[in-house]
Every structure is written in structure tokens, then in C-alpha cells.
Amino acid sequence: MNEQTPPATERAEKLKGLGCARKRVEDARFIQGKGNYVDDIKMPGMLFGDFVRSPYAHARVVSVDKAAALALPGVVAVLTAADLEPLNLHWMPTLAGDKQMVLADGKVLFQGQEVAFVVAEDRYIAADAVELVEVEYEELPVVTDPFKALDPDAPVLREDIADQKEGAHGPRRHPNHIFTWEQGDEAATNAVLAGAAQSENAVVVEEMIQYHRCHPCPLETCGCVASMDKVNGKLTVWGTFQAPHAVRTIASLISGIAEHNIRIVSPDIGGGFGTKVGVYPGYICAIVASIVTGVPVKWVEDRIENLIATAFARDYWMQGKIAATKDGKITGLWCHTTADHGAFDACADPSKFPAGFMNICTGSYDIPTAWLAVDGVYTNKAPGGVAYRCSFRVTEASYFIERMIDILAIKLDMDPVELRMKNFIRKDQFPYQSALGWEYDSGDYHTAMEKVLKAVDYDGLRREQAARVEAFKRGETRKLMGIGVSHFTEIVGAGPVKNCDILGLGMFDSCAIRIHPTGSVTARLGTISQGQGHATTFAQILASEIGIPADDITVEEGDTDTAPYGLGTYGSRSTPVAGAAAAMAGRKIRAKAQMIAAWLLEVHDDDLEWDVDRFVVKGAPERFKTMTELAFAAYNQAVPGLEPGLEAVSYYDPPNMTFPFGAYISVMDIDVDTGEVEIRRFYALDDCGTRINPMIIEGQVHGGLTEAVAIVLGQEIAYDEDGNVMTGTLMDFFLPTAVEAPHYETDHTTTPSPHHPIGAKGVGESPNVGGVSCLANAVNDAFRAFGHVHAQMPHDHWRVWKIAEGLGLHG
Amino acid sequence: MAKMHVKMTVNGKPVEALAEPRTLLIHFLREEMCLTGPHIGCDTTHCGACTVDLDGKSVKSCTIFVGQANGAEITTIEGIANADGSLHVLQEMFREHHGLQCGFCTPGMIVRAHRLLAENPDPTEAEVRMGISGNLCRCTGYQNIVKAILAAAATLNAEKEAAE
Numbered sequence: 016m017n018e019q020t021p022p023a024t025e026r027a028e029k030l031k032g033l034g035c036a037r038k039r040v041e042d043a044r045f046i047q048g049k050g051n052y053v054d055d056i057k058m059p060g061m062l063f064g065d066f067v068r069s070p071y072a073h074a075r076v077v078s079v080d081k082a083a084a085l086a087l088p089g090v091v092a093v094l095t096a097a098d099l100e101p102l103n104l105h106w107m108p109t110l111a112g113d114k115q116m117v118l119a120d121g122k123v124l125f126q127g128q129e130v131a132f133v134v135a136e137d138r139y140i141a142a143d144a145v146e147l148v149e150v151e152y153e154e155l156p157v158v159t160d161p162f163k164a165l166d167p168d169a170p171v172l173r174e175d176i177a178d179q180k181e182g183a184h185g186p187r188r189h190p191n192h193i194f195t196w197e198q199g200d201e202a203a204t205n206a207v208l209a210g211a212a213q214s215e216n217a218v219v220v221e222e223m224i225q226y227h228r229c230h231p232c233p234l235e236t237c238g239c240v241a242s243m244d245k246v247n248g249k250l251t252v253w254g255t256f257q258a259p260h261a262v263r264t265i266a267s268l269i270s271g272i273a274e275h276n277i278r279i280v281s282p283d284i285g286g287g288f289g290t291k292v293g294v295y296p297g298y299i300c301a302i303v304a305s306i307v308t309g310v311p312v313k314w315v316e317d318r319i320e321n322l323i324a325t326a327f328a329r330d331y332w333m334q335g336k337i338a339a340t341k342d343g344k345i346t347g348l349w350c351h352t353t354a355d356h357g358a359f360d361a362c363a364d365p366s367k368f369p370a371g372f373m374n375i376c377t378g379s380y381d382i383p384t385a386w387l388a389v390d391g392v393y394t395n396k397a398p399g400g401v402a403y404r405c406s407f408r409v410t411e412a413s414y415f416i417e418r419m420i421d422i423l424a425i426k427l428d429m430d431p432v433e434l435r436m437k438n439f440i441r442k443d444q445f446p447y448q449s450a451l452g453w454e455y456d457s458g459d460y461h462t463a464m465e466k467v468l469k470a471v472d473y474d475g476l477r478r479e480q481a482a483r484v485e486a487f488k489r490g491e492t493r494k495l496m497g498i499g500v501s502h503f504t505e506i507v508g509a510g511p512v513k514n515c516d517i518l519g520l521g522m523f524d525s526c527a528i529r530i531h532p533t534g535s536v537t538a539r540l541g542t543i544s545q546g547q548g549h550a551t552t553f554a555q556i557l558a559s560e561i562g563i564p565a566d567d568i569t570v571e572e573g574d575t576d577t578a579p580y581g582l583g584t585y586g587s588r589s590t591p592v593a594g595a596a597a598a599m600a601g602r603k604i605r606a607k608a609q610m611i612a613a614w615l616l617e618v619h620d621d622d623l624e625w626d627v628d629r630f631v632v633k634g635a636p637e638r639f640k641t642m643t644e645l646a647f648a649a650y651n652q653a654v655p656g657l658e659p660g661l662e663a664v665s666y667y668d669p670p671n672m673t674f675p676f677g678a679y680i681s682v683m684d685i686d687v688d689t690g691e692v693e694i695r696r697f698y699a700l701d702d703c704g705t706r707i708n709p710m711i712i713e714g715q716v717h718g719g720l721t722e723a724v725a726i727v728l729g730q731e732i733a734y735d736e737d738g739n740v741m742t743g744t745l746m747d748f749f750l751p752t753a754v755e756a757p758h759y760e761t762d763h764t765t766t767p768s769p770h771h772p773i774g775a776k777g778v779g780e781s782p783n784v785g786g787v788s789c790l791a792n793a794v795n796d797a798f799r800a801f802g803h804v805h806a807q808m809p810h811d812h813w814r815v816w817k818i819a820e821g822l823g824l825h826g
Numbered sequence: 827m828a829k830m831h832v833k834m835t836v837n838g839k840p841v842e843a844l845a846e847p848r849t850l851l852i853h854f855l856r857e858e859m860c861l862t863g864p865h866i867g868c869d870t871t872h873c874g875a876c877t878v879d880l881d882g883k884s885v886k887s888c889t890i891f892v893g894q895a896n897g898a899e900i901t902t903i904e905g906i907a908n909a910d911g912s913l914h915v916l917q918e919m920f921r922e923h924h925g926l927q928c929g930f931c932t933p934g935m936i937v938r939a940h941r942l943l944a945e946n947p948d949p950t951e952a953e954v955r956m957g958i959s960g961n962l963c964r965c966t967g968y969q970n971i972v973k974a975i976l977a978a979a980a981t982l983n984a985e986k987e988a989a990e
């Protein structure tokens with residue numbers, strides 16, 4: 016090393032690469048109100064679209080009279096299914112292999128369903144015209160209960176496929192049945208359960224665990240601006256798309272417009288949480304309206320439309336049985352799930368996984384025998400079933416197993432931590448083959464759990480809780496204390512092309528890097544940030560790989576005309592898949608830079624070694640070429656056998672999923688007389704493998720935990736028996752404010768993924784997955800001393816009060 | 827529909843326009859004034875993404891008719907920066923403490939926090955939480971927003987003390 020060369024640590028620090036709590040580059044525009052979200056787009060002559068929606072959950076559409084609406088000045092068009100039918104766009108394919116009405120075709124199947132699309136000169140005229148469209152309905156019997164939907168005499172909802180015995184995922188056994196999906200060994204599991212039931216040294220517990228219907232509800236609703244340029248035949252659509260390339264391919268397939276003539280752009284997105292993965296009727300109608308009118312058409316749903324008609328999440332009824340020896344060793348797990356998919360199967364899952372990754376439901380435990388079956392069912396509710404801050408039903412799976420473990424602990428009269436510790440997959444068992452078919456990549460569950468127990472003084476908390484119960488019994492307090500424990504194992508980073516695709520599109524992802532002559536960089540990826548901070552963190556991955564400061568790297572996403580093909584951002588897949596692509600593309604850049612350096616330094620490639628931001632001749636530290644020098648050389652040196660320029664692209668097909676995990680403990684005080692729940696403490700330890708930006712990880716954890724607070728303590732899409740949505744505004748649909756949101760303590764361990772290029776696993780969804788079970792366990796735990804076993808979520812004040820009432824605690 | 831003549835001051839500049847009386851202030855600001863900082867998140871006065879400052883009070887501009895703002899002095903996120911164009915301390919602290927993710931609630935949140943600190947220059951954490959409870963955020967869990975506002979209060983108070 017010569018005198019001018021700063022030490023490696025100092026040079027590495029300047030890169031702001033992996034592990035740096037780098038401030039976000041996105042923030043500059045957002046804090047000044049200069050973000051560019053879809054509703055901010057304004058184009059000359061732009062029209063506005065708005066929907067006439069069904070007030071009924073199940074009805075025939077007898078007639079639609081547009082005359083009064085069309086007579087209103089400023090109204091340009093009113094589209095119905097009859098108008099879309101000649102284009103074959105009155106129905107569209109769903110991501111789950113089903114089809115969905117774009118506009119009501121003869122009947123409506125859920126309240127809020129799209130019936131007609133009004134196009135007008137401004138949004139006020141469009142809203143007026145919606146009121147003027149006269150629709151005559153004939154009401155039909157409504158089914159909102161997924162179990163009743165399978166009754167032999169239940170009304171047939173999907174008459175279009177009533178006689179179809181085979182669905183996209185195998186045989187259908189009832190007109191309202193969608194699929195049955197089975198994993199594991201049913202006979203062996205039943206044998207374990209039967210054996211345990213007969214044995215004096217074993218126990219079996221059984222419970223119905225319902226994960227209620229909720230909604231991702233990002234602060235920005237869904238919308239788009241479609242613009243058909245009739246001169247050059249190009250369709251551009253700006254919209255709230257978590258998977259812009261997939262949207263382009265689907266748009267091409269269903270519209271017949273060649274894919275190179277479609278440009279999909281995701282501008283800034285105001286939160287997604289899974290709800291912006293799918294394709295909605297509004298997108299199709301705006302595109303058709305722009306094609307018909309030749310001018311841009313904007314459609315943006317309002318919040319009520321978003322809550323009642325845009326994709327919901329969860330709605331799983333999970334019947335569980337778990338067998339264990341008397342000393343707490345789990346021997347078998349059985350789960351049958353009834354999945355309420357609403358009127359159309361519009362789940363956003365990889366094609367071969369109609370119930371997502373629900374087969375991760377053996378959780379963090381070494382369970383030798385297990386069986387899972389999921390029955391998908393149609394009801395008169397909105398379609399959806401998206402992964403709400405979750406990797407394809409992992410939240411449901413984790414809630415199921417973490418509740419079952421607590422219920423088993425009650426039966427065994429054991430502490431829930433002790434039972435978990437006894438059954439955790441041990442560090443030396445990784446890679447671990449689960450009974451339901453996954454190979455867990457890495458983990459160290461005992462260490463994580465022990466760290467949390469120590470941090471919160473778990474034994475002290477239990478002593479305090481016991482004292483509180485005694486004080487309660489003596490009449491000295493009306494508040495009980497709940498301690499919630501959860502240990503989750505996620506499965507994210509979908510995924511390997513061999514088993515993960517969406518509509519036939521393999522779930523790889525991509526990164527294209529262009530090094531400019533002066534040593535700055537533009538990198539483009541197939542993902543799209545919705546607040547995760549990709550422009551900050553992907554630049555950090557690249558900085559560490561190619562030795563160029565993150566501040567000199569611009570990351571672009573979301574424009575299909577420029578970004579390489581990728582499957583988008585959801586299911587915590589950006590870091591595991593696109594992040595890996597970034598690292599691999601970076602390594603290609605470095606490999607070429609090494610050849611250039613060797614030629615410039617007149618040595619063999621192998622005589623060079625990488626040193627943070629440069630190649631150095633082994634044994635001669637004064638002879639080196641920095642990446643800045645090599646970037647310029649790539650553009651001005653004729654290196655024999657090498658093309659000029661310095662660019663690389665990587666399409667990364669991950670060999671396996673990644674399996675982040677974490678141990679959470681929450682403590683709450685519950686007022687027995689009001690049902691009010693106060694979260695006193697929340698301690699979250701996450702292990703997401705290699706950590707790219709600790710500041711952003713912490714922010715993701717805070718956000719995911721708060722969404723868990725919402726779900727557990729009240730958030731619900733509730734229907735009455737006529738199929739009316741009872742929670743269609745933010746007055747009724749619970750989103751925590753800063754007052755309800757608790758203060759969080761975060762912690763971590765680091766167990767890198769052995770198959771990811773930089774060992775990262777993904778973190779965005781972990782806190783929601785672990786948070787829901789942790790908080791629900793705490794609510795149930797508060798009442799354990801009084802014989803309580805399980806209550807269904809959400810645990811709003813009224814339902815918590817009911818638990819106390821049912822236990823006779825109100826005197 | 828007949829239009830009415832409206833006059834107001836927006837971010838220090840006088841504004842005159844013709845608008846339908848039923849036009850909501852948020853649409854007037856976003857679509858007529860091209861101030862797209864304030865956002866629409868719920869249409870029902872719950873989420874606060876549309877928060878602007880109107881005659882010294884935080885208001886949700888999605889439930890005010892433009893006519894009700896006639897003659898008013900309005901500040902949006904676009905008018906929060908210092909007179910010399912540098913960022914306001916609140917803006918800096920939101921970035922410094924990772925008080926934003928998707929950015930959709932941020933303009934309303936900062937404008938609300940700006941008024942909160944004018945009303946209560948030295949708030950406790952509980953007062954900050956109550957003070958921003960009309961503004962929803964789906965990404966951050968509020969912890970870093972609260973941290974950013976408290977840090978901004980401390981900085982502003984230190985600056986004030988130094989000036990005195």
C-alpha cells in the first residue's frame with residue numbers, strides 16, 4: 016500500500032455498502048411533497064373513470080339503463096359488460112387460474128362489484144353520472160359462510176362454471192368448491208393422532224383457529240392512468256403495480272396488443288402490502304376507455320371502494336390437531352383449512368400453490384409427521400386472498416401453529432416457552448427437511464429465543480403475572496396481564512423457477528448495471544419499491560460488490576421499457592431474489608474490470624486481488640487500479656479480446672427459498688371490565704440473515720408490527736348475513752393511530768442464508784408474521800389462569816370483554 | 827355548474843381562480859394549483875394525508891369546500907421549507923430518523939407536526955402521539971415519526987435559545 020492509499024476500512028466506509036445505516040435517497044422528494052404518485056399524473060385532455068357498483072351481494076342484473084348518464088354534459092361514455100364482450104374483455108383471467116368479471120355479466124356476486132364504468136371530463140361529473148345509471152337487480156339468496164357454501168342445497172354462485180368438475184388446481188366436488196390442496200402424509204398423521212389419543216403417555220389437542228378477513232389498506236388506494244397513443248400504436252399505463260412486468264404480459268395476452276407496444280410504469284407507490292399485486296377491473300376499463308376515446312383515462316378508487324372491492328387478505332378457518340408426549344415432544348400435526356376466497360379465485364399465489372405456502376405450518380418445530388389439506392370455497396364476498404405483508408399465507412400458517420403450541424402448552428400444563436424450546440429444530444439439523452416438503456436453509460432458534468428471554472426477564476414477567484392473578488382474585492385490581500410468546504419461521508423469496516411461477520412466468524428476478532465512464536452507475540431491477548427503500552439498499556449491495564460508493568449509484572425500477580424483466584415486489588422477495596441478481600450482476604462487472612486491470616497493469620488476471628474498491632497486484636500493493644479508473648478504461652482502452660463498455664445483467668433463479676425467523680415477546684395489561692388492551696412492551700428479535708441497512712430493517716419491523724397490532728386488536732372486513740360490508744370506511748375499519756401504536760424494542764441475531772450470494776433473507780414481512788401470533792397469544796394468555804383456552808381474533812374491546820364475561824370475571 | 831370567484835393566499839402567494847362551489851379544497855390545490863404534495867387517502871377525514879394549514883389551524887382539505895377557504899391563508903408541504911429554500915428542521919429530522927417509508931402520509935404529517943410545534947414547542951412523547959393522531963401512517967408504526975418530531979422540537983428550541 017502506498018502513502019496515498021487510505022486504509023481499507025476507511026475506503027469501505029466511504030462506499031456506504033452492506034451494513035451501513037445509510038439515510039434514504041428517496042426521502043428528499045417525499046419530505047418536500049415532490050413524490051410522483053399515480054393520482055399526481057395530469058395529462059392534456061385526460062378523462063376520469065368511475066364505477067357503478069352493486070349494492071347487492073348476489074343478484075341478477077336485469078337491465079342497465081345508461082341514457083340519463085349519457086345525457087349529462089361532460090359524460091363521454093358508459094361501459095357495461097355488453098360493450099366489453101365484443102373485445103372479449105368482459106371477463107379477465109385471475110392470477111390463480113380462475114376468471115373474473117370485469118363488469119357484471121348477467122349477475123353480481125359481491126357487494127361493491129363493478130357493474131358499469133362511467134367516463135367523464137372530470138371526476139365530479141363522473142361521480143354525478145354514476146348516480147344516474149339505472150340498474151335493475153333481482154336479488155338472489157346470499158352465502159357468506161364458507162361452510163354453508165358447501166351444503167348440498169347451497170345456492171350456486173358461479174353459474175359460469177357450475178358444471179365444471181375440474182378446476183385450475185384439480186377436481187371440484189361442489190359448484191361452490193374451488194380446489195383441494197393436500198400436503199404431507201394423511202394416513203401416518205392419523206395413525207399418530209389415534210395412537211396418542213389411546214396412550215396414557217400422550218395427549219392430543221384440537222381447535223378451530225380462524226384468521227379473520229382483513230385488508231392491506233395501504234394509505235394510497237389503487238389506480239391508473241391509461242394512455243393509448245393511436246399514432247404510434249403504443250399503450251402506456253401508469254399505475255399502482257407491485258409487478259409491472261407481469262401486468263405488461265397479462266395486458267398483452269388479454270388485449271392482443273403486442274408486448275413491445277405496451278409500457279407499464281409504476282411511479283411512486285403509496286404502500287402496497289400485497290394489495291397492488293393483482294389486476295383489477297379498473298385497470299382494464301381505463302385501458303379500454305383510452306383505446307376507445309384516444310385520450311388518457313385516469314381511474315383512482317376511493318377508500319370505500321378499496322375496502323369493499325379490492326383484494327382482501329386471510330379469511331382462513333384452520334381446524335387443527337396436535338399430538339405430543341406427556342413430557343411435551345410433538346409427534347404429529349394435522350390441519351384442515353377452509354379457505355374463503357369470495358366470488359372469484361383471485362389469490363395472488365404462485366400457480367402450483369393454491370393455498371400459498373400454508374405448508375410452512377409446522378413452523379419452527381421438528382414435527383416428524385404432518386398433514387395439511389386446504390379447501391378453497393366461493394362465497395358472496397369480494398375476491399382476493401392476497402399476501403398482506405406476508406409471503407403467500409405464511410401469516411396464516413404461523414398464526415395457526417403458534418396458537419396450537421400455546422393450546423398444547425395449556426393441556427400439558429407447561430410454560431409455552433419451555434414447550435417451544437423442547438421442539439425447536441436444532442441448529443445442527445439445518446438444512447432441515449420439513450414433514451410438509453420444505454428444506455429450511457438455516458436457523459438458530461434456541462439462541463434467538465434465549466436472547467429475548469434474557470432481555471425481557473421472562474421469569475420475572477411470569478412471577479409478576481402470577482402475583483397479578485392473585486391480586487385480581489383478592490379484588491385489588493381489575494386488570495390482568497398477558498404475556499405473548501411467538502417464534503416464527505418465514506418462507507420468502509419466491510422463488511425457484513422449477514416450482515414457482517405466476518401464470519407461467521417463472522419467479523426469477525433481475526438486475527442490469529451500466530457503469531458510466533466517470534465511474535458512476537445506473538442499475539435497474541425487475542422489482543418495485545412501495546416504501547421499502549430499494550433505491551437506498553440495492554445501491555448498498557452494489558457498492559460492496561463493485562467498490563463504487565452507493566451515493567454514485569442510481570437505482571431505477573418500475574418502468575418496463577427500461578427495467579429488465581422481473582416478477583416484482585411482494586412476499587419479501589426483493590432482497591432474496593432481485594438483491595441476489597444485483598450481487599451476481601455486480602460480480603460480472605467486477606470480473607470484466609479485473610480483466611481490464613490485468614491488461615493495464617500487465618499482469619495475469621490471477622495475479623490480482625480485490626481490495627474494497629480496486630484491484631491490486633498480489634505482493635505489490637503500490638500497483639493497483641481503482642474501479643473509477645477501470646470504468647474510464649472500459650470506454651477508452653482497446654483491450655485485446657474484450658468489448659468496450661462496462662455493463663452486466665443478471666437474471667437470478669434462486670435455488671431455494673430463504674427462511675427468516677424471529678422470537679417475539681409482548682406484554683399487555685387488559686382491563687377486564689372494558690376489554691381495553693394496553694401493550695406495555697413489545698420485544699422483537701429478527702434474524703433476516705445478512706443485514707443490508709439496519710435503519711431500514713428497524714423501520715420495516717416497526718411498520719410490520721403495527722400492522723399486526725391492527726389485525727389482532729380490531730381490523731376486520733366484516734359482513735352481515737346479507738353480504739353487506741360492515742367495515743367499509745376508516746370509521747369502522749381499524750388502523751392504529753400513534754396513540755394505539757406501542758413503543759417497540761428491536762434486536763437481532765444473524766444467521767446468513769447459505770445459498771444467497773450475500774446471505775440475506777428478507778425482512779419486510781417477518782414482523783407481521785410473528786407479531787400477529789405474539790399479540791394474540793398475549794390476549795389469550797391473560798385469561799389462561801381462569802381456564803380460558805382460545806378465542807378468535809380480532810380482539811377488539813367488545814370481544815375481549817366477552818372472554819371475561821364468559822369466564823364469569825364480571826361477578 | 828356556475829363557478830365562483832375565490833381568492834386566497836397559498837404558500838405566501840396570492841391566488842385567484844374560478845371554481846365550482848362544490849370543489850373540495852384538496853382537489854383545488856392538487857388539480858388547479860398543481861400542488862400535489864397533499865394526498866387523498868380516505869375521502870372521509872380519517873387519514874390526514876390531505877392535511878394543510880389554514881389560518882393557523884391544521885385542517886383536512888378533503889372535507890372543506892374551496893369556498894370555505896375563500897380569503898384564507900393556506901400552507902401546504904410545498905410551503906414548509908425555509909425562506910432561503912433550505913429544508914425546514916422537521917423535513918430534515920424526518921429523513922434523519924427514518925420517519926417515512928412510502929412517503930404518502932409524509933406531507934400531511936409534516937404539515938401537522940409543523941402546526942403542533944407552533945402550538946406546543948416542547949411536547950412530551952405522549953403529546954406528540956396525541957397531536958398527530960389525526961394522521962394515519964401504514965408503514966412506519968409511528969415510532970420514528972415521533973422521534974423525528976421530538977428531535978425537531980429540540981433543535982428548534984436550541985436554535986431559539988442560542989438566538990436569545
